[in-house]
Amino acid sequence: MLYFAPWKIALIVGAIVVGVLFSVPNFVPESVRLEQTSSEGEAPEPKGIWTILPHQTVNLGLDLRGGSHIVFEVDMEEVREERLTNLAEDVRNTLRTSPPIFSARPAVVGEEVVVRLSDAEDMDAAMARLRDLNEPVTTTGGGQGMAQTLDISRGEDGQTIRLSVTDAAFEAIQQRTVSQSINVIRRRIDSTGTTEPTIARQGDDRVLVQVPGESNPQRIIDLVGTAARLTFHMVESDVDIGPAGEARTPPGVMVLPYPGAAEFGASPYIAVQRRALITGDQLVDSSQQFQDGQVVVAFRFNTSGATAFGEATSQNVGRRFAVVLDGEVISAPRINSPILGGSGIIEGGFTVQSASDLANMLNAGALPASLTPVELRTVGPGLGQDSIEAGQTAVLIGFALVILFMLAAYGSFGVVSTVALLVNVVLILGALSGLQATLTLPGIGGIILTIGMAVDANVLIFERIREEYRNGRTVVNAVEIGYDRAFAAILDANVTTFIAASVLYMMGAGPVRGFAVTLGIGILTSVFTAFTFSRLLIAVWLRRSRPKTLAM
Incomplete structure (x- = not known):
């Protein structure tokens, strides 16, 4: 029906206003929206009115924003x-x-x-x-x-x-090891807050990692390539260790490097019991914290780990134990009293970033095998900017040609479809910003395809209206029946396309997912703008103009 209840009008207008609010930050400079922090590793905070308004922008993919492209080989x-x-x-x-x-x-x-x-x-x-x-x-x-x-x-x-x-x-x-490596890599990178990284198997023993916006690939290599095998060992203080780490060790004792000891003027090597008291598998949580002005990594064990740690510290009060990460001692504190709470801290001269990375690696778990970077590329922002400009040009040209066609073919009804198309693009942009989805170059292609689908829906509706008017119906009846009878065809076409987009999203990765996301969002917004919003505009026009003939 062409009658819209006030609450329906409020919902339609409200949805458009929300879409506009979420899309506006994309056109406002970052310096206006965000307060840059001086602390390393901390995300900028919104400032001013942006503390209450949406402040997030569309995330750009590797092909638009630039970033790091690394291929790791599993050993x-x-x-x-x-x-x-x-x-x-x-x-x-x-x-x-x-x-x-x-x-x-x-x-x-x-x-x-x-x-x-x-x-x-x-x-x-x-x-x-x-x-x-x-x-x-x-x-x-x-x-x-x-x-x-x-x-x-x-x-x-x-x-x-x-x-x-x-x-x-x-x-x-091999299959199981590569799959486990991909899962650990994904947890580690996701914990840094990076949006939509691409992590996929490449061949039998390689893993592809693409991180948009990361200009320092070495940080990704350090974060991903570290095995993060954490163990706790008792220190053996009665072993004489040479300057190069040479020593005659009794059975069950090994010598490990301890770089942090150089700060205290001690030997950079330390002897520890070969048998681990506790392993990192028993950790349930770790985080970067501040204690006495120093950056530390706090950890907490599960029930069995807390029990074992409590027993070990109770039996060895006064002795030192070593925290070993990937065969290197990062801390060797003295046990002053039993640690029965199942939690503790790791000190090691950390920065905020290194402590945060270590905590993320421990939370993600240890890699099942070592990773070696065999391919490293950095996609510069210049190439991404060229892609953005090319995509913008394609969108503008396609949009302009579509508008010209609709105005030439349908007159004043073409104006309605043009307004609906503009609102459609704004809603897509707002949805991408609100969902923090990643826009890739294929994603821009999805937006262009969406524009075509939205116009297709308008064409179906307008042609049905024209047909009903030629059959002798009044303007109001022709419009009402035209919308009602075109709905089934529009819904059928968009549902089938949405199913295809869903399959692409589930089965694809990286740019393919970017295309599927924009296509899926565009389908929803196209149905809303082409059928609901344009119908509201035409209803308002009919009520105010009361035309006697169909201006099409």
């Missing part, structure tokens, strides 16, 4: 070596169970684990036990195939057993 050799080392320890423990089968210590030789039995008569029993270590290969989808994880064979001398990881098992390990 699969390290994964293989770790798997063989763990297999050797499993073999040793399996043969030592009661009744024990005596053998030399299992050794990793090339890509095999080799164990030599003390007595050849134990061969059958040893093979039977080791076969229990073999399991069906679990794929990334969770299913199990016919392949096994291990190849187990007897040596020609009758006393040697050789074990190796099958190709199928290693492929499954």
Whole structure:
């Protein structure tokens, strides 16, 4: 119907006003909207009237804003070596169970684990036990195939057993390792507040990372490439360590670098127990904080970690323990009293940024394998500005041609469609700003496509109105019936396109998602402006002008 209740008019106008408020910050300089902070790592705060009005702008993608493009390679050799080392320890423990089968210590030789039995008569029993270590290969989808994880064979001398990881098992390990690396990378980068980074698998053992707006790729490399394996060890103070870290250590003790000790004039190496008291897996939260004027990283353990930490500190009051990150001691405080609350702090001469990055890495978890940057590119803002200008030119040209066509084909009704198109673009811009979605160059293409779809809806409506008028209906009846009968076709076309946009968003990544986001938002705003808002404008025009003929 062409009658709009006051509350409907209020809702339509209110939606447009909200869209305008969210789009306005994109046309206001940042210096006017935001208060720049002096502290490193802190986001600028809104100032003045922008503390109560929306102040966020559209986030630009890597192709528009510039940023860092990095490809990391997962160290699969390290994964293989770790798997063989763990297999050797499993073999040793399996043969030592009661009744024990005596053998030399299992050794990793090339890509095999080799164990030599003390007595050849134990061969059958040893093979039977080791076969229990073999399991069906679990794929990334969770299913199990016919392949096994291990190849187990007897040596020609009758006393040697050789074990190796099958190709199928290693492929499954590789897939799982890369997937875990992508998840950890995503959590680390998301925790920095970066909007819409692109993180995707590239090939069998590489991960692509694109971070819009990040002009310092080394920070991303440091943040992403650090394994972040956190462990806590007791310090052994009775070990004499040379200036280059050389020392004769008793069993179960190792020497680790301690760069922070140089500030106190101490040796840059420290001896710690090889066995870790607690690992970072038991952390539930960490954050950057200030204590006594220093930047520290506060941490909190889960229940089991808090219990183990409390017992360890209770039994070692007066001794020092080392906080080890990726094989390097970052802090070695003295235990003055039992720490029973399950929380503590890490001191290490941090800056605000480095403490925040460490806390983010600990919260995201440790990488399953080392990452090596093999490709590094920085997309400068100049290239992004060229893309923005080209996109703006394309939008303006397309918009102008569409307006000229609508004015030439439909007269005063073309003016209504033009106003609706302008409102449509404003609503898209406001939605992108409010949702903090990322606009990419393909996203601009989505906006242009949306303009065409909005005009298509207007054409369907106006042609239906013209047809009804030619069939002898009055102007008011023709307009009313034209809108009602065109609605089904408009809804059908936009719903099917919205489904396609949803699939693109779920299955795509990076620029493809950017296109899907703008297309999806544009579909919603197009239906609103082409059917609801333009109908309101025409209803107001009919009520005031009361035309006798259809001015089309």
